[in-house]
Amino acid sequence: MTGPDPSVPPRRVDPARVHALIVGIEAFDAGSGWDLPGPARDAVRFHRLLREAGVPEDQLRLHLSPLPPYVPEVPYRPADQATLRRVLVRELPAAQGDVLWVWWGGHGVLDRSGHLRLFCADATTGDKVGIDLDSALDRYAGDAVPGFAEQLWIVDACETFEEALGFRDQLPPEALPVGRRDLVHRQTVLRAAGRGRAAANDPVGATGLFSDILLGLLGERATALPAPPDAQELFPAVQARIAALREAGRTLQYPEIRLQTPGRTENLPSTGRTAGERPASPMQRAVQALLAYPLMGDPTERQAVISLLDPRVTAMLPRHPRARTDATGILNGLRRHHPRALWELFDAVVSMDDDPERKRELADALHELEPRM
Numbered sequence: 001m002t003g004p005d006p007s008v009p010p011r012r013v014d015p016a017r018v019h020a021l022i023v024g025i026e027a028f029d030a031g032s033g034w035d036l037p038g039p040a041r042d043a044v045r046f047h048r049l050l051r052e053a054g055v056p057e058d059q060l061r062l063h064l065s066p067l068p069p070y071v072p073e074v075p076y077r078p079a080d081q082a083t084l085r086r087v088l089v090r091e092l093p094a095a096q097g098d099v100l101w102v103w104w105g106g107h108g109v110l111d112r113s114g115h116l117r118l119f120c121a122d123a124t125t126g127d128k129v130g131i132d133l134d135s136a137l138d139r140y141a142g143d144a145v146p147g148f149a150e151q152l153w154i155v156d157a158c159e160t161f162e163e164a165l166g167f168r169d170q171l172p173p174e175a176l177p178v179g180r181r182d183l184v185h186r187q188t189v190l191r192a193a194g195r196g197r198a199a200a201n202d203p204v205g206a207t208g209l210f211s212d213i214l215l216g217l218l219g220e221r222a223t224a225l226p227a228p229p230d231a232q233e234l235f236p237a238v239q240a241r242i243a244a245l246r247e248a249g250r251t252l253q254y255p256e257i258r259l260q261t262p263g264r265t266e267n268l269p270s271t272g273r274t275a276g277e278r279p280a281s282p283m284q285r286a287v288q289a290l291l292a293y294p295l296m297g298d299p300t301e302r303q304a305v306i307s308l309l310d311p312r313v314t315a316m317l318p319r320h321p322r323a324r325t326d327a328t329g330i331l332n333g334l335r336r337h338h339p340r341a342l343w344e345l346f347d348a349v350v351s352m353d354d355d356p357e358r359k360r361e362l363a364d365a366l367h368e369l370e371p372r373m
Contacts, residue, residue, distance in 0.1 A: 013227040015054035017098040019148070021087060022047050022060060025079050025106035026067040029124045037203050039105030039156070040066035042211040044074060046103045049218055053225035059097070061087055065121035070206070079106075081120035081129040088136055089176055093145045099228065100140070100148035105211055108133075108157030110195060111171050118157055128167070132174040141187055141260060144179030149186060152228040156192040156208040158199045164363040187260040188231045190214070190238070194254035196364045198357045200245070209251055213241045231257060252292060252361045282368040283331065289365040290327045292358050293349055297323050301352070306330070308348035313338045335369055342366050 024043025028034040047062050063079040066072055077083060092100070107119045108130075119130040133155060140151060162171065192210035193199040200209045217237055221229050235257045245251045295301040299321060306314050316337060318329040334341045346366055350359050 011224065011227045013099055015226050016056065016059075017096075018050070018055045018101070018226045019059045019092065019095050019097045019099070020047075020050055020055065020061065020101040020103065021092060022050075022062045022101075023064075023079055023084065023104045023106065023118075025065045025119070025121050026070075027065045027121065028107070028119065029122045030128075031125075034107060034123075035067055036107060036201060037067050037070075037206045038201050038208050038211070040064045040072060041070060041206050042105050042156070042208055042215065043103060044072050045215050046211075046218075047074060049215070049222065050101065050226055053222065055226050059095070061091070063087070079120060080122040081131070082122075084120055084131055085176070088131065088139070092148075095147060097147050098149060099226065100151045101226070101228070102151070102153040102155075104133075104154070105156040105208055108155070108159060108193075108199075109162050109165065109171070110159045111162045116155070116157070116159055116191070117171055117174060118155070126169055128169070128171055130171075130174055132176065135175040135178065137187060137189065138178045138181075139176045141185045142179040142181045144177065145185070149184055150228060151185060151187045152231075153187065153189045154214060155190065156199055156211045156214075158197070158360065159191065159193040159195055160198055160360045161196050161364055161367065164196075164360065164367055185260075187258075188228065189258040189260075190231070190235070191256045191258075192253060194256050196368070197253050198360045198364075199253055200251035200357060209245055210238075210242065210253070210255060213238055231259060249292065252288060282365070283328070283335075286331050286362075286365040286369040287324060287327050289358070289362040290331065290349070291323060292361065293353050293355075295353055296327060296349075299323075302326065305345070305348045305352060308351070309341060309344050313341050313344075331369065335371060339371050342370055 022043045024040035026036050026038065026040045043062065043064060047060055050060055051057065062074065062076040063084060064072055064076040065079040104118055109117050111117050115132050115134040117130045118133055119128060123129050137153065139145060140148065192208065202209060217234060218225065218229070238255055242251065242253065242255055290296055295305065302323065317333040320326040320329055330345070334345060343366065346362060349362065
């Protein structure tokens, strides 16, 4: 199904009983190396959808950190950690409402405990402050938040493994206070990247690929807003469009969805694959990550990369003129006989192309591929 069923009348929700937290962070105190053009613009587009659906302006909490020259056309509040924590812990739980939308676009990382950390605008390289998404979800699934029985959380952020990024300083503890769990709240959580993966951004179009897809699909369902859409109808459409972008070489991400209803928690099939397609093995993921570098498609440039490795290692590697066959042989040979050289290969590739998204995905894939001792 590519769109909502026109024979099914949209479910009605009173806009006066709807609230939203909308976050878009493009500029960080960490400096220009963290610049991410797109999330603030995506957040404003989402704000417009809910506003046009009749949700009162004062119930749309818009928090932005835009990159110049972009100037949002609507008023907004800051997106620092203290402000966002106050909204999550104090403001929203005190609000009277039935439906909560949460939209977050920016940088993120999967910490060593498996929690997704969403960095705030005042994050620096030495003090990576943010919001622990998983603890926020726990808080909003219990009696600490008496309202908002229905919630939809949409997160467009990387889920790269913390250890793959080589942080000098540990991430600070960020857990929010959590009450007693109950069977009242229904949560749907859409996450853009998938475990260990980067969420692609289009710097030219100034949008996140996942966000742009979601905004388009929600726009097609505008007559049903502000009621949250049927996630089991919406998510396959998201999967199909992300799969097309993967086939085009524009991203390596696999969106995920979690449904938590009274009495059960369910992770829907979250690979973004077409029916019958098997999950990618560590070798397949590593090959895809390596071939995501344009230079690996050119035999001359591919040989230039291999020439940077130890000749005693490369002399034993099988080689082939076809890029995919060659990449598979190189990775398999290094993994079996010279596993430490996988990281020499990583250094050689990123020395010639330091694209941060491709670098993160290759690092994650090699961590997954390397033999476990």
